[in-house]
Amino acid sequence: MATHIKTSMTDKQFLEKEIASWLNSPIRKMQFDSVRYYEGNHDILGHKRMVINEKGDLEENKNLVNNQIVDNQYSRAVDKKVNYFCGLPFTFDTKNKAYAEALNNYFTPKRRKKIKTAAKKAILGGKSWVFPYYEGESNELEYLVYPAESVLPFWADEEHTILDCAVHFYPVVVYNHNAEKEIVFKADIIHGGGMDKCIWEDGSLIPDPDAESGNYISVTNPDTGKVEEKNWGKIPFICFKGNENEIPLIKKVKCLQDALNTLHSNLMNAMEENVHNTVLVIHNYDGTNLGEFRKNLAAYQAIKVRGDGKVEPLKLEFDVSNAEIVEKLIRKAIIENAGCYDGKDERLSSTPNQLNIKSMYMDMDLDNNELISEFQAGFEELLYFINAYFANAGIGNFEGEKVDVIFNPDVLINESETIDNINKSADLSLETRIKMHPYVKDAEEELQRIKKEREEAMKQQDPYRNAFESQKNSGKGNEGGEPVNEE
Numbered sequence: 447m448a449t450h451i452k453t454s455m456t457d458k459q460f461l462e463k464e465i466a467s468w469l470n471s472p473i474r475k476m477q478f479d480s481v482r483y484y485e486g487n488h489d490i491l492g493h494k495r496m497v498i499n500e501k502g503d504l505e506e507n508k509n510l511v512n513n514q515i516v517d518n519q520y521s522r523a524v525d526k527k528v529n530y531f532c533g534l535p536f537t538f539d540t541k542n543k544a545y546a547e548a549l550n551n552y553f554t555p556k557r558r559k560k561i562k563t564a565a566k567k568a569i570l571g572g573k574s575w576v577f578p579y580y581e582g583e584s585n586e587l588e589y590l591v592y593p594a595e596s597v598l599p600f601w602a603d604e605e606h607t608i609l610d611c612a613v614h615f616y617p618v619v620v621y622n623h624n625a626e627k628e629i630v631f632k633a634d635i636i637h638g639g640g641m642d643k644c645i646w647e648d649g650s651l652i653p654d655p656d657a658e659s660g661n662y663i664s665v666t667n668p669d670t671g672k673v674e675e676k677n678w679g680k681i682p683f684i685c686f687k688g689n690e691n692e693i694p695l696i697k698k699v700k701c702l703q704d705a706l707n708t709l710h711s712n713l714m715n716a717m718e719e720n721v722h723n724t725v726l727v728i729h730n731y732d733g734t735n736l737g738e739f740r741k742n743l744a745a746y747q748a749i750k751v752r753g754d755g756k757v758e759p760l761k762l763e764f765d766v767s768n769a770e771i772v773e774k775l776i777r778k779a780i781i782e783n784a785g786c787y788d789g790k791d792e793r794l795s796s797t798p799n800q801l802n803i804k805s806m807y808m809d810m811d812l813d814n815n816e817l818i819s820e821f822q823a824g825f826e827e828l829l830y831f832i833n834a835y836f837a838n839a840g841i842g843n844f845e846g847e848k849v850d851v852i853f854n855p856d857v858l859i860n861e862s863e864t865i866d867n868i869n870k871s872a873d874l875s876l877e878t879r880i881k882m883h884p885y886v887k888d889a890e891e892e893l894q895r896i897k898k899e900r901e902e903a904m905k906q907q908d909p910y911r912n913a914f915e916s917q918k919n920s921g922k923g924n925e926g927g928e929p930v931n932e933e
Contacts, residue, residue, distance in 0.1 A: 458651060461613070461635070461651060462649060462650060462651055464598065464600075464613075465598060465613060465615065465633065465646065465651075466649055468598045469615075473572075473694075474595050476694050476696060476697060477570070477571040477572065477593070477594050477595035477694050478595050479694075479696050479700065480570045480571060480694040480695060480696035481570055481571070481593070481595070483518075483520050483521070483696055483700065483703065484518075484520065484521050484524055484570060485521075486516055486518050486521065488516045488518070488703065488704070488707055489704055489707075490514050490515065490516060490704065490707035490708060490711060491514050491516065492514075493512065493514055493708075493711065494506045494512065495507050495508075495510040495511075495512045495715075497510075510715075511714075511715045511718045512711075512715070513710075513711045513714040513715050513718070514707075514711055515707060515710040515711045515714060516707055517706050517707060517710055518703075519699075519703060519706060519777060519780045519781075520695075520696065520699055520700075520703045520780070520784070522786075523695070523699070523780065523781070523784035523786040524566065524569055524570060524695065524784075526786050526787065526810075527569055527695075527784070527785070527786060527810070527813065527814070527817075528562065528565055528566045528569060530810055530814060530855050531565050531814055531817055531818070531853060531855060532561065532562040532565055532853075533854075533855060534854035534855070535558060535854070536558070536561070536851055536852060536853045536854065537851075537852045537854065538550065538849050538850070538851060538852070539849065539850040539851075539852055540847060540848060540849035540850070541848070542844065542847050542849075544842055544844075545842065545844045545847050545849060546849075548836055548841050548842055548844070549832070549849070552587075552832060552836075557588075557589075560576075560589065560591050561821075563591050564576055564591045564686045564821075564824075565686070565688075565817065565821065567591060567592075567593045567594065568594075568686050568687060568688035568817070568820075568821075569688045569695050569817075570593070570594075570688075570694060570695060570696070571593050571594025571595055571688070571694050572594055572687070572688050572689065572691075572692035572693050572694045572695075573594045573685050573686060573687045573688055573692045574591055574592065574593060574594060574685075574686050574688075575591070575592040575593075575594070575596075575597045575612075575614075575683060575684065575685060575686070576589050576590070576591055576592075576683075576684045576686060576824070576828060577589060577590045577591075577592065577614075577636075577682060577683055577684075578682050578684075578828065578831040578832075579662065579682065580663055580664075580835075586835075586839075587831065587832060587835035589828070592614060594692075594694070596614060596615055596616050597612055597613065597614055597615070598612065598613040598615060599612045599685065600612060606685070606687075606692070607823075609681050609683060609685070610637070611635065611636060611637035611638075611681070612635075612636045612637075612681075612683050613633050613634070613635055613636070614633070614634040614636060615631065615632070615633050615646065616631070616632055616634075617629045617630070617631050617632075618630050618631075618632055630645060631645070631646040631647075632644065632645055632646065632654060632657075633645070633646050633651060635651075636681060636682075636683050637681060638677070638680075638681055639661075639677065640659065640660050640661045640662060640677055641659060641660070641661075641662060642659045643657035643658065643659045660675055661675040661676055661677045662676070662677050662678055662682055663675070663676040663677065663678070664676075678831065678834070679830075679834075680827070680830060680831075682831060684824055684827045684828050685824065686820065686821055686824035687820040687823075687824070688817060688820065689813075689816050689817070689820065690816065690820065695784060698783045698784060699780050699783050699784050702776055702779050702780045702783060703780065705776055706773065706776045706777065706780070709769060709772060709773055709776065710773075713766070713769050729756045781809075782809060785809045785810060785812060785813030786809065786810060787807055787809065787810045811855075814855055818853045821851075821853065822850075822851050822853075825851045829849070833845050833847075868882050868883055876893070876896070877889065877893060880892050880893060880896075
């Protein structure tokens with residue numbers, strides 16, 4: 447079986463040591479935590495109520511109320527950032543109309559959705575990865591999106607812009623010889639000379655017997671009918687960063703999210719504590735078996751007292767008003783640290799002007815502008831492979847053509863104020879004003895409609911032109927095709 451891993455043990459050992467170190471690294475754990483928190487599996491779900499036992503050690507007390515409430519503001523923040531970034535379809539700005547048309551035709555809704563997936567994974571993990579490949583049957587260029595926690599990159603520069611190689615590490619469920627399910631970890635080593643398919647077993651890389659290593663592209667020669675193996679001019683593995691430092695969003699807000707969950711859980715614990723599970727003070731009942739006393743109280747909800755004996759609860763006061771203040775502070779801190787916006791902001795009351803809306807979106811815009819910058823850099827790499835596909839498929843040779851990828855955030859606007867400002871901008875061209883209009887989705891199509899409407903209006907205002915068009919359409923006129931002279 448062909449493989450591109452050098453036989454030198456030092457190279458193989460280097461990869462094995464790097465993979466083993468990366469699997470248990472803090473950054474990878476953080477990336478997993480980011481996904482876990484987004485899905486709602488927070489640390490509070492493993493919380494236990496602890497007490498000090500007779501030896502002075504902490505131990506779990508299962509008799510206490512133990513609410514485990516998840517108020518997933520982190521998930522909402524991620525969704526807001528992703529939908530703000532990809533809320534409106536991205537567009538291509540190029541002077542070559544054929545190139546723009548080819549790009550728009552290539553990026554179908556399904557492929558555009560993958561870019562949105564890449565953005566979501568980049569926000570969660572600090573970066574995501576796109577792997578372009580040729581689909582076997584259709585022979586079209588497709589691409590897969592991988593999360594940050596599944597890829598170990600090896601960079602050639604400190605800025606993380608030039609990739610030496612990368613390892614795609616992922617689990618696969620297989621059936622063993624006993625027809626039982628088991629998980630096998632596979633490692634695809636991606637480099638300039640192709641891809642090596644390996645299995646990760648007991649800390650070692652073993653060639654995968656069920657997958658073929660080799661080049662990235664298999665092309666059938668139309669003259670000979672033989673399948674030829676080829677490679678790209680670049681490593682087909684593109685990093686789409688969520689931010690310049692590749693920091694997962696969870697690092698900024700995990701402690702705040704945990705504090706919010708704890709606050710809600712403790713508040714519910716305090717509210718649910720009653721005579722059945724709170725602290726009871728027993729007067730003149732020395733020697734009473736407390737376990738039996740609790741059981742009888744829970745069963746009959748009554749006790750007998752004799753003489754001056756009595757039972758009363760030891761109430762632990764919990765100030766709800768203070769909890770509400772703290773909750774507001776934590777929620778606000780999550781929004782600010784996540785670079786998000788508050789949909790219930792007081793600035794949105796009544797009829798907000800555009801300045802208030804921009805102020806509310808300020809933190810979101812700062813993060814979004816950085817995300818746009820990183821994704822435009824990623825698109826520059828992706829377009830290399832798309833252009834090669836266009837050339838190979840006979841769609842057109844667009845190598846060297848300049849194109850800007852425009853991401854259009856779905857921002858809340860005061861539409862009436864925006865339209866009024868556009869109408870007052872008489873010094874701008876019609877095309878520019880049409881592109882800025884909030885109700886226009888396709889500026890070119892709208893300009894064609896305006897042109898057609900104006901032509902129809904001119905026809906109605908010019909009766910001689912209408913008569914000429916009517917004669918022309920009915921076929922009346924002299925043999926030379928000129929209109930008949932009625933004189």
